[in-house]
Amino acid sequence: MATTSFASGANAAQPDAATQVEIYRRMNLIMQNDEASRKIIRSGRLMMPYYSQRGQEVIPSAISVNLNDDDKICTIYRGIHDMLAKGVPLRMLWAEIAGRVTGTCKGKGGPMHITHPASGAILTTGIVGSSMPIANGLAWAAKLDKSRQVTIANFGDGASNIGAFHESLNLASLWKLPVIFVCQNNRFAEHTRYENGTSVDQISKRAAGYGMPGVTVDGNDPFEMYAVANEAINRARDGEGPTLIEAMTFRFFGHVFGDDDFYMTKEEKSAAMAADPVPLFRAKLIATGVATEGQLVAIEQKIAADIQDAIEFALSSATPPLEELTRDVYAEGVA
Amino acid sequence: MSATAETKAVETKKVTIIQAINEAISEAMAADPKVIVLGEDVADREGGGVVGVTRGLSTKYGDDRVRSTPITEQAIMGAAIGAAIGGYKVVAEIMLMNFTTVAMDMIVNHAAKLRFMSGGQTGVPIVIRMMTGAGISSGGQHSDFLEAWFAHTPGLKVVLPSNPEDAKGLMLSAIADPDPVMFVECTRAYFTPTEMPVHVAPIPLGKAKITQQGTDVTIISYSEIFLRATAAAAELAKDGISVELIDLRTISPWDRETVIASVKKTGRAVIAHEAVKQFGVGAEIAATLQDELFGQLKAPIKRLGAPFTSVPFSGVLEQAFIVSVADIVAAARATLA
DSSP, rough: HHHHHHHGGSSOOOOOOHHHHHHHHHHHHHHHHHHHHHHHHHTSSSSOOOOOOOOOHHHHHHHHHOOOOOOOEEEEOOHHHHHHHOOOOOOHHHHTTOOOTSSSTTTTSSSTTBBBBGTTEEEEESSSTTTTHHHHHHHHHHHHHHHOOOEEEEGGGGGGGSSHHHHHHHHHHHOOOOOOEEEEEOEEEEEEHHHOOOOOOOGGGGGGTTSSSSEEEEETOOOHHHHHHHHHHHHHHOOOOOOEEEOOOOOTTSTTTTTTTTTOOOHHHHHHHHHHHHHHHHHHHHHHTTSSSHHHHHHHHHHHHHHHHHHHHHSSSOOGGGGGGTTTTHHHHHH | OOOOHHHHHOOEEEEEEEEHHHHHHHHHHHHHEEEEEEEOOSSSTTHHHSSSSSTTTHHHHHHTTEEOOOOOOHHHHHHEEEEEETTTTEEEEEEEGGGGGGIIIIIIIIIIIIIHTTSSSSSEEEEEEEEOOOSOOOTTTTTOOOOHHHHSSSEEEEEEEESHHHHHHHHHHHHHHHSSSSEEEEGGGGTTTTTSSSSSSOTTTTEEEEEEEESSSEEEEEHHHHHHHHHHHHHHHHHHHHEEEEOEEESSSSOHHHHHHHHHHHHHHEEEEEESSSHHHHHHHHHHHHHHHHOSSSOOOEEEEEEEEOOOSSHHHHHHSSHHHHHHHHHHHHHOO
């Protein structure tokens, strides 16, 4: 699928057994967290705009196992999967989406603005395309620091039609910045089908226009996703500049929670859900002897318990004091 | 301070605002290796900026720290914001104030809000430099004063110097500031050499300057229009009208205390700026003054700004667009009538 030559077959980087299990753990965490989020909204216990990431679990899980804590990610409103994979603590995440003072951002950012610098989760933006220009700046800082840190800029297929995408790819290529542009192509920009909004059949082809490698990868295949991410990240660390990765995927639950999916066919949705990457990868780990059923059940139960703990922590935490309304507008506060 | 130090004349030199800002950035870069510059044509290979504000800096501090960019305002602002979060202090040039419009998402949704939305975890210490102003035949898209937009945006600071000394001192503070600062330079005021102390200390943001004490009427202004206000005060003095002159210098945050104390004393106020009057900075100041001093005002507050129109090209119209010395004189007289 690559539009630029990427290592393939025996030459492609392979996750070792422990890494495969870790990729699965992150995928399962994202899946269970998404299910818990939709459930709690339905129950009426929490109110928030929610952009389900169900179906897109592989992409951040297979990328993030190639990253260090001090590598940065920038993501968008459909980005909780990216944040969890990068290591944002569950309790702080849930407290934030519950609007509590114990949240990552003291409850002032919410689900569309999760920020947790300690895990490298430095920016979540609610504006389509805006993760990319800022990711460039973080990468520029890393380059000036000669630190070998890389920055991942996540965005959707719809964002590849906005000006910020084009300006960012041009500058990143020109300055050889250590940034990886990860387009999570779930085939719909809000309600608009990919081909009705995008002038090329593959977004990765746009990389050629900016003089950088571009590749389309099956974003639901942990091995392909890992190999491509590994290569792009290593190239960025070695000072060889940016890569555009188009990771093909599908969102199971529409644009925003409550979306009735009128714009897609039942057949394509059910086909995508039948190819759910989480149980598929689980079965593969067992079939190849990488993990046992018992091992995976233990991982899944631990995640379920952690999510319950996080929800209870969040809902029992205090709401922010009213002083927070005008705090953090400026470093020194507002007069 | 000793008596000799007090009486000793301050050593000065004649510089333009262009040179003063250049000195400030250079001093900040010399003092802190984390200070970096980017923008269209800012490096010496491209001339050190379209009017030379950053001339010599890339030669002195290297092309890594003074980086010319393509014509790409969103990417410029994004790079500045990201580098700032990554630990740098960034001076980003957006050539003309009107060009901020193509980077508004980065400035308003990101630079201004990230500290708040992250609960104080990420700050954006950047200075966004730009020039603007009517009177140089640039027409409707190269001349606007849009400071009220940015002053209406929580998280941004907005600075508009009128002279080289303030430009240097305010730029030093703006670079040191932990938050994003819009630094607006008036093109008409750029090229006039003016006496400036050889050593200029940082001037705190948010502090106005009373350049002339007076008792009859307070004239409040900033940027190049302040120079016109100064000329108007001299004109009024000929008729025995005593003007207190305030150069706001920073409009967000603005120096409420100084302005209120002055108008409390004089009982009369004229506010003058180049931007269109409707919904302008003058409206905010006037509203604050009536709120604080209702019953103590001796006359209605006068606001002066451009008519509600675009900056025209034709010279006659363009001159009529900008608040004049005569306009300010007339407004001050009207408060005394």
